[in-house]
Every structure is written in structure tokens, then in C-alpha cells.
Amino acid sequence: MTPLDEICHPPFHEADAAARARILSRLADTELFAALTGEPTGNQVELQSFDLPEGKFALACDREERLAGFIGGPVAHLALPGRVLAAELAREGQGLLVNPGHVSQLLLDAGMLRWLVEALAARPSQTGTEAARSLSAPRPEAVMLLAEPVAQRLGDMAGLVERAGLVLAEWPDGCSNHALILRGVDPAHEGAVAKAFAELLAFLPQVPGGIDIGFSTRDLPASALILEVPALTAPAEPAPRDPNAPPRLR
Template sequence: MTPLDELCQIPFHEAEAPARARILSRLADTELFAALVAEPPDDRAELRIFDLPDGPVALACDGEDRLADFLGGPVAYVALPGRVLAAALASEGRGLLVNPGHASQLMLDAGMLAWLVGALEARPSMAPDEAAQSLSAPAPDAVALLAEPLAQRLADMAGLVPRMALVAAQWRDGRRNHALLLDGVDPAHEAAIAKALAELLAFLPELPGGVDIGFAARDLPRGALILEPPPPPSAPEPARRDPKAPPRLR
């Protein structure tokens, strides 16, 4: 099971819109192996295009073994992030077939790829530097919508974000919305982390007022949704030899 398979417990084309959006978000960050016509002689690769009734599509899998199995043998391929492949195909009006025969099989036409590319261009809405007029617990529907996707994105950024909190905010200009407040982030990584969170939010239904992202230290209200990355896996204990076992001879 790959991360894409795990998200596709319900087939992509039967899933509700929020689930489909999460799958597309994961696809954008997944390394895909796209079939080529032949081994490229230089740095220019020609994708193998299949003419289907709904239009021309490229073929890609999230493992080179899956690609070879589907095509029945060794195949020339290029490995690149899903976001890069989607942008290249959308610009040419072509679609993409992903992981045929697996739980995460996706058939994405050029219009869907163009939507994906547009979502990936989302820019973060940053929380004001000044203190909010008030912070309170997030709305239950915001928690239901964001808790699981945020936990997954936080796991993706392990080592970069020590803690993240979701709160409801009222700002001094009268705005009311939600805010993601991050603690302990290296300033050198703030822009990239804010962009990654903005992309995630772009794939989810919009909350009233939107969601701001802030890195300034703030006192969290009671009831804030606090997310922390999972602890690193513990190192396996070294194998211990049975003292009653016979000696090993070389």
C-alpha cells in the first residue's frame, strides 16, 4: 500500500469532493514514474501518450515496478513530482492515468489537471503581526474539516514545525476567521511552510473568512486544537544472542 492507496479507501471517482481534493494534494507531492517513448538521448524526454476515447493521456505510477507490471515488461520512464507532471500535461491539453489496476487508480483529464495546477498556485494569507483582539476555540466544523489533513501535513514537515494550533480569531480591523499559529519554526523555513499550508487549504472547502497563517508567539485560548508531530520511531533494540546457544564457528 502506498500513501495514495491509503487515501483511496473509496475509489477516487466515487469519493466526496473533500476526499478527492486530499488525494489530488497528495498526488502533487508524490514522485511519479511516467512512461516514455524511449530512453532519452539527452535531457529531453518524450512522454508515451495513449489515445483514449476521452482524449490523449500520459501514464504514470507511484512505483516503477507498478509501471513495468502494467506494461508487461521493462519500460523507459522519467521520475518527477506529480505537480511538475500535471503542469506539463495541462499546458498541452493532455490528461493523466495514474496507477491503473490499483486502489489509487486515477483518470484525470486536462481540465482536472488545470484545476490542480491552479490550486497549487495558492498563496498564504498571513495573520497580522499585531495581537488579535481575541482568540477562542475553533468552530467544530473547522476542526472536523482540518484536523486530519493538518495532522498529515504536519507529519510531512517533521522536524520543521514543533507545534501548530488552530484557533478562531477576531482581529482589530473587525475581521473574524480562523488562524493556524505555528511555534518554534526557523525563520528561514517560514515562507516554504506557509506555502505548503496554503496549498493544503486550497484543496479543502473554504471556511468563512478563510484561514490565516501566523508564526508570532501568542497565548493560546482554552479549547485550541493543538497538533504536534508524531515522535520519531524508536531505534530497534540490538539482537541479543542466547547465552545458552552453542558457539559460532567460522
């Protein structure tokens, strides 16, 4: 099972709009292996295209062996992030077939890829909470919508963010909205981290009043939703090999 497989329950084409958006968000952050017509010539490559009833589609998988298995043998390929491949295909008016035959199979036409590219262009609405009149517990509907996807994004950003707090902020003018406060972020990385969370929010249904992203050091209320980043675990040391054992062939 790959991370893309794990999020495709139910499968993309049976999921509701919110679940499909989360799957597309994961696809954008996934390294894909796209089939080529032949070995690269200099820095020029040509993607394999397949004519389907829905149009022309390029082929990519999230594992090299999946790509070879579908083609029926080794194939020249290009590894690149899903967001980069989607942008290139959207410009060319092509669609994308991902992981055919697997639970994470996606058939995305050019229109869907253009929507994905537009969502990835989201810019963060940043704020601090120092000027807020009060901070309180987030609304239950916001917690239900945000807890799982924010926790997943935090897991992707271990080492960059320590924790996130979701609160409802009330401002001096009487307006209120939710704020996602990120802690433990190097100031040099704040722009990129805020952009990553803005992209995540762009794929989710709208929360009334919107959601700001901030890096405030203000104490958060006990009623805030606090999400911790999972601790990084060092890979296990391999067991020492018996020097008298026969060689292992690959």
C-alpha cells in the first residue's frame, strides 16, 4: 500500500467531492513515474500518450514497478512531483491516468488537472493573533473538517513544524474567524510552510469566515485543538551479517 492507496478509500471515482479533493491534494505531493516514448534526448522528453474515449492521457504510477507491470516490461520514465506533471499536462490539454489496476487508480481529464493547478496556486491568508480580542475553542464543524487533514499535513512536515493549534479568534471590530497557529517553525521557512497549509485548505470545503494561518507565540486557550507532529524515528540498525554466510544475490 502506498500513501496514495491509503487515502483512496473509497476509490476516487466513488468518493464525494471533499474526499476527491483530499486525494488530489495527496497526488500533488506524490512523486510520480511518468512513462516516456523513449530515452531522453538531452533535456528533451516525450511522454507516452494513450487515446481513450475521454481523450488523450499520459500514464504515471507512484511506484516504478507498477509502471513496468502495466506496460509489461521496463520502460523509460521520468520521476517528478504530481503537481509539476499536472501543470504540464494541463497546459497541453491532456489528461492523466494514474496507477491503473490499483485502488488508487485515477483518470483525470484536462479540466480536472486545470482545477488542480488552480487550487495549488492558493496563497495563504496570514495573520498573528496578538491583536485578537479573544481566542476560544474552534467550532465543532471546523474541528470535524480540519483535524484529520491538518494532522496528515503535519506528518508530512516533520522537522519543519512542531505543532498546530486551531482556535476561533474574535477581533476588535466584532468579526470572528478561525486561525491555524503553527509553532516551532524556522522564520526562514514560514512562507513555504504557510503556502503548504494554504494549499491544503484550498482543497477543503469553505469554513464560514475563512481560516487564517499564523505563527503567533501567544498562549492558546486550553480549549484549542492542538495537533502535535509525530516524532521522527531513526531507522532500525540492520542486524550484523554472518561473515561465513553465503552471498545474497539480487
